[in-house]
Amino acid sequence: MTSIGKLRGLTRLADDDGHFTMVALDQRPPLISAIAKAKNIRPENVTFKDMLAAKRMLVQALAGDASSMLLDPNFAVPAALDILPARTGLIVTLEEHRFVETLGGRLSRSIDNWSVGKIRRLGGDAVKVLAWYRPDASPEVIEHQRDYVRTVGAECRRHDIPYVLELLVYPFPDSAGHTTDYVESPDKRAELVIDSVREFAKPEYGVDLFKLETPLPGSSLPEWSDAADSKAAAAEFDAVGSICRDAGIPWVLLSGGVTPDQFGRVLNYAYAAGAQGFLAGRTIWLDAIQSAFPDEAKVLSELKADGKQRFERLTQITRSHAKPWLFPASEVAYTREGAFAAAYA
Numbered sequence: 001m002t003s004i005g006k007l008r009g010l011t012r013l014a015d016d017d018g019h020f021t022m023v024a025l026d027q028r029p030p031l032i033s034a035i036a037k038a039k040n041i042r043p044e045n046v047t048f049k050d051m052l053a054a055k056r057m058l059v060q061a062l063a064g065d066a067s068s069m070l071l072d073p074n075f076a077v078p079a080a081l082d083i084l085p086a087r088t089g090l091i092v093t094l095e096e097h098r099f100v101e102t103l104g105g106r107l108s109r110s111i112d113n114w115s116v117g118k119i120r121r122l123g124g125d126a127v128k129v130l131a132w133y134r135p136d137a138s139p140e141v142i143e144h145q146r147d148y149v150r151t152v153g154a155e156c157r158r159h160d161i162p163y164v165l166e167l168l169v170y171p172f173p174d175s176a177g178h179t180t181d182y183v184e185s186p187d188k189r190a191e192l193v194i195d196s197v198r199e200f201a202k203p204e205y206g207v208d209l210f211k212l213e214t215p216l217p218g219s220s221l222p223e224w225s226d227a228a229d230s231k232a233a234a235a236e237f238d239a240v241g242s243i244c245r246d247a248g249i250p251w252v253l254l255s256g257g258v259t260p261d262q263f264g265r266v267l268n269y270a271y272a273a274g275a276q277g278f279l280a281g282r283t284i285w286l287d288a289i290q291s292a293f294p295d296e297a298k299v300l301s302e303l304k305a306d307g308k309q310r311f312e313r314l315t316q317i318t319r320s321h322a323k324p325w326l327f328p329a330s331e332v333a334y335t336r337e338g339a340f341a342a343a344y345a
Contacts, residue, residue: 002248002328004344005160006208010250011327012089012125013162013209015067018324020209020252020277021315025058026072026093026128027281030257034286038293052079054293058285061303063088065311070128070164070279073114077122091164091279092124094152095131104138106170108148116155126162127152128211132170135195146199153206164279166211166254167196184256190215190236197240201247210251211279214266215240218258224268234269241273250325255280260310264317271321278318284310 014020028051029043035050036043052075059080063069068089071077077092084090094114100107108131119127131149135142149165156163169188171178193215200207214221215236222229244251253270255263255278263283267275285307292298334340 002208003157003160006156006162007327009125009162010208010325013068013091014089014277014325017319018276018326019067019315019318019322020250020279020325021065021067021311021318022070022089022091022252022277022279023058023062023066023068023284023311024070024254024279024281025055025062025076025285026070028072028075028097030282030286031055031289034289035293037290048075050294051075053296054289054299055079056083057293057296057299057303058289059083061288061300061307062285062311065308065315067277068125070281073111073118073122089125090123091126091128092119092122093128093130094119095129099132101173102138102141103173105134105141105145105172106132106137107141107144108132110152116152116159116161120159120161124161126164126209127156128164128166130166130168131200133167133196133200134169134172134192135199136192146205149200149205149207153204156208157206162208163206164209164211165200165205165207167193167200168213169193169196184213184217184219184258188213188217190239194236194239194243197243197251201243201249203247207249210244210249211254212240212251212275213254213256214270218256218262218266221262221265221269223265224272234272237269237273241270241275245274250276252277252279254278255283257282257286259283260313264313267314267317268321271318271323274323276322276325278314280314284314 032043032046035046055076056079070091072093094110096109096111116127129152133145169185169192171185260283288299288302288307
């Protein structure tokens with residue numbers, strides 16, 4: 001049974017109707033690349049000041065419409081926590097983006113000097129972890145990743161804060177499509193995504209909300225229809241939805257850098273399978289940063305026009321087709337004063 005503290009946190013992440021319409025601003029390498037492209041410089045020449053400025057622009061332009069925002073502690077929190085609206089939920093990243101890559105797979109870890117406890121003390125409504133995961137990785141890598149996710153889950157239970165787990169399949173170093181960029185894995189197969197969700201839906205990990213990639217490449221999904229290829233794609237999404245439904249864990253979709261139209265198509269499949277929202281980043285704001293940074297006026301103008309329109313279209317799809325998440329009704333009847341306080345562990 002999910003604790004009241006975690007349920008209250010999930011309520012903070014959703015809008016008043018129970019839909020998760022969330023914006024991800026914790027990206028680090030993708031944002032660095034976008035700034036470098038805009039300024040025509042090498043990524044290593046992007047400064048800390050550049051990152052702070054870009055993160056603040058994104059919060060300034062988009063936070064008022066999002067049910068919650070995902071911020072990282074190294075750049076976004078110091079840049080813009082002061083302008084995050086009171087009603088907008090706050091998800092804070094725990095994992096370090098500089099993963100360790102081995103021949104057998106990727107190893108995740110937390111940001112130095114950062115913890116679940118600090119996120120709770122900061123006033124965060126949820127903790128987010130990205131775990132690179134492949135069921136066909138080496139046994140040592142699989143054990144490490146499972147232990148990491150499990151350990152964070154225990155800390156989230158201890159601090160009574162929701163745990164948002166993001167899972168991403170990735171290419172092995174010796175594969176033809178190897179890249180360390182945050183893009184959809186060229187050799188991703190549906191069973192890799194589905195089996196990953198099946199593993200981490202187990203109660204031992206303590207996950208409260210999944211942030212998931214599409215089980216099939218988002219850039220090539222067929223239009224939603226009665227055609228055979230569409231039905232086959234829908235079956236893969238249904239497999240994910242079935243696992244989450246049986247586990248009682250809500251799930252949302254990440255955009256993974258696909259175009260807005262492609263992501264809208266992803267959401268149609270996901271919502272038919274039971275997903276309850278999105279936690280999207282680059283598909284909403286990447287173009288504005290790449291084309292106009294560091295000109296603040298131009299970036300804000302593009303974000304408030306095109307970026308907001310993209311977000312509104314995604315929100316409209318969500319409100320029309322996604323089943324809302326609702327705080328479960330209490331099943332306990334209290335008959336005396338103090339009974340609730342005594343029962344709340």
